[in-house]
Each structure stands twice: as structure tokens, then as C-alpha cells.
Amino acid sequence: MSHLNIELLTSSHERGSFRCGEPTLDRYLTTQATQDMRRNIAKCYVVIDESTNAITAFYTLAATGFPVEELPPALIKTLPRYPVVPAVRIGRLAVDQRFQGKKLGAALIADAVIRTRDAAPAAFAIVVDAKDEKASAFYRHHVFIPFKNQALTLFLPLETALRAMRA
Numbered sequence: 001m002s003h004l005n006i007e008l009l010t011s012s013h014e015r016g017s018f019r020c021g022e023p024t025l026d027r028y029l030t031t032q033a034t035q036d037m038r039r040n041i042a043k044c045y046v047v048i049d050e051s052t053n054a055i056t057a058f059y060t061l062a063a064t065g066f067p068v069e070e071l072p073p074a075l076i077k078t079l080p081r082y083p084v085v086p087a088v089r090i091g092r093l094a095v096d097q098r099f100q101g102k103k104l105g106a107a108l109i110a111d112a113v114i115r116t117r118d119a120a121p122a123a124f125a126i127v128v129d130a131k132d133e134k135a136s137a138f139y140r141h142h143v144f145i146p147f148k149n150q151a152l153t154l155f156l157p158l159e160t161a162l163r164a165m166r167a
Contacts, residue, residue: 004056004104006111009033009044018055020094022131028092029058036060042091045111047104056099059108060091061115064127066155070147075157079124087155088116090128109142113161125155 015030033044047057065084068076079085090112095104109126116123128144130136130152140146143164144154 003050005048005050006045006108007048009037009046009058013046013048013055014053015055018058018094019097020100021097022094025092025094029055029094033058033060045108045115047108049099055096057093057095057104057108059093059112061112062089062091063087063121063123064089066127066147070149071155072145072148085124086122087125087127088112088119088123090126093128105138106142109156109161110165113156113158113165116158117162123158125157126161127153127155129153 011034015033018029019026029044033042036042037044042060042062044058044060046055048054049056064087066087068079068081068083068085071079071085090109093105093108095102095108112126116126126144128139130139132152136146136152136154139154139156142156143160144156147153147155
């Protein structure tokens with residue numbers, strides 16, 4: 001595989017050939033991602049194969065929060081008594097079928113962790129809404145924890161992710 005770059009999606013990126021196997025995610029990239037960015041709803045990051053200039057994967061980040069009661073009791077004890085915990089949501093994450101199985105999904109999660117750590121507003125965790133059980137298993141494999149009352153919504157405490165990356 002050629003050298004890959006992760007960068008913010010721009011209008012100059014060719015999106016039409018991206019196919020991840022999930023039509024709703026393909027359609028999001030081709031028709032809605034730039035609109036969400038223009039409206040400041042989400043930022044879309046793309047992985048570019050430098051040899052072909054093709055988008056090989058993408059993910060989005062957006063601000064969010066969740067009720068502190070959704071966390072495990074042991075984690076609640078470590079936090080200030082705020083009703084809502086600040087977080088960043090991975091709204092969508094997809095890898096082109098030609099590049100699946102090459103650990104690009106894990107690289108995107110790592111990139112999201114670094115961007116969240118370096119962002120101006122503070123965030124305690126990264127949150128994701130898994131599309132189905134297969135997606136949930138992918139995130140659980142990467143140490144995300146399901147919320148108590150929402151099995152397909154998972155979170156990854158930023159500090160946990162950063163410790164794992166340093167190890």
C-alpha cells in the first residue's frame with residue numbers, strides 16, 4: 001500500500017469511487033459530508049492514498065455530551081459532579097472495500113483520539129453510535145465501552161485511549 005495521509009475533506013477530493021459496502025455511508029461521503037462541514041455540524045477527515053489520490057477511508061467528528069449517569073459507577077466517582085459529560089462523537093467511520101482488513105479503522109480511531117486531545121474544548125470521551133452488532137464488536141475490540149442503557153452507543157474515555165497509545 002502507498003503512503004496514506006489523513007486530512008480534512010475538501011471539495012477537491014474525488015469521492016465518487018468510494019465504496020465501503022454500506023450504501024448509506026457511501027452516500028454520506030458523496031452528498032452530505034461537505035454540507036455538514038459548511039454548517040459546522042461535523043468535521044470529516046479522509047485518508048488519501050498519495051499514489052492514486054483516492055479516498056481510502058473517512059470518519060467524522062462532532063461535539064456531544066451525555067448524562068453522567070450513563071457511565072459505570074466506578075468512573076462516575078472519578079469525575080466532578082456535572083450532570084453532562086463533554087465528549088466528541090465519531091459520527092461515521094468507513095473504509096473502502098479495497099482497503100478493508102488493513103487496520104485503517106484502528107488508525108482512524110487513533111487519529112480521532114489525537115484530534116480530540118488537541119482540540120480547544122475539553123472532552124472526557126469519544127462516543128460512537130454503532131450501526132449494528134458487527135460495528136459494535138469492532139469498537140469494543142478497540143476498548144470502547146457500551147453505555148448502560150444503549151448497547152449500540154459506546155464510549156472511550158480519552159485518558160484510557162491515550163494510555164493505550166503510549167503503551
